[in-house]
Amino acid sequence: MTMVRAGVVPGRRAAWYGVAAVLVTAAICGGMVGAFGVNRVFTGLLLGIAAGIALLFLLFGRDGVVLTEDSIVRRTPWGAETLAWDRVVAGRFALDEQARWSLALDLNGGQEPHGELVLLSIPPVVKPIANAYDMRKREQVNEIRGMLRGKRIPVTVLPEIADALTRHWRLAPPTHGDTAR
Structure with missing residues (x-):
C-alpha cells in the first residue's frame, strides 16, 4: 500500500x-x-x-498528515482525523503568507464548510539540490504529486514554481493532472 x-x-x-x-x-x-x-x-x-x-x-x-490510497489521516499527538479523498476539491502549489512555497489541498464538507490542508511548506527553490533537506523535500513533492495525479485531483502550480522545480530539481513540469496558472 x-x-x-x-x-x-x-x-x-x-x-x-x-x-x-x-x-x-x-x-x-x-x-x-x-x-x-x-x-x-x-x-x-x-x-x-x-x-x-x-x-x-x-x-x-x-504530528503530520499521512496520505494513503484509501484516505488522508491528519494526526496530532492527542488524536487523528480521517478524511475521505472525495472531500478533496483540488490542490495548489503557491506562495503562502511567509513567501514560502506551500502545497495545499482544498477541502469541502466536514465540520467546516471549506478548508485547507497544508501538506508541505518549503523555502523557494533557487538552486540545485545541495543537501539532505533539499533531497527529502524534492522526494516529498514528487511523492505527493504522484499520489494526487493517481487520484486525478487537479493541482494548480504557479508558473514560476513549476519552472524552478523543473530547472533546479529536475521534476517533470505539470502534466494532465496538474495545471499551470
Missing part, C-alpha cells in the same frame, strides 16, 4: 511543543537537585535535556 507522509506543524503548536520540552527539562533538573542536592545540577540538566529532546521527537513525529 502506498503511503506518503507530509504535513506542516503550525507555529503556535510548535511553540507549545517547545514550552513542554523546556518544562520537562526544568522538572527533571529540579527533581534531581531536590533529591540529590545542588551538586547534581549538571546531571539533572543533562537528563532533563535528553528527556526534553525525546519529547520533541515524539510530539513532532506524531
Whole structure:
C-alpha cells in the first residue's frame, strides 16, 4: 500500500511543543537537585535535556498528515482525523503568507464548510539540490504529486514554481493532472 507522509506543524503548536520540552527539562533538573542536592545540577540538566529532546521527537513525529490510497489521516499527538479523498476539491502549489512555497489541498464538507490542508511548506527553490533537506523535500513533492495525479485531483502550480522545480530539481513540469496558472 502506498503511503506518503507530509504535513506542516503550525507555529503556535510548535511553540507549545517547545514550552513542554523546556518544562520537562526544568522538572527533571529540579527533581534531581531536590533529591540529590545542588551538586547534581549538571546531571539533572543533562537528563532533563535528553528527556526534553525525546519529547520533541515524539510530539513532532506524531504530528503530520499521512496520505494513503484509501484516505488522508491528519494526526496530532492527542488524536487523528480521517478524511475521505472525495472531500478533496483540488490542490495548489503557491506562495503562502511567509513567501514560502506551500502545497495545499482544498477541502469541502466536514465540520467546516471549506478548508485547507497544508501538506508541505518549503523555502523557494533557487538552486540545485545541495543537501539532505533539499533531497527529502524534492522526494516529498514528487511523492505527493504522484499520489494526487493517481487520484486525478487537479493541482494548480504557479508558473514560476513549476519552472524552478523543473530547472533546479529536475521534476517533470505539470502534466494532465496538474495545471499551470
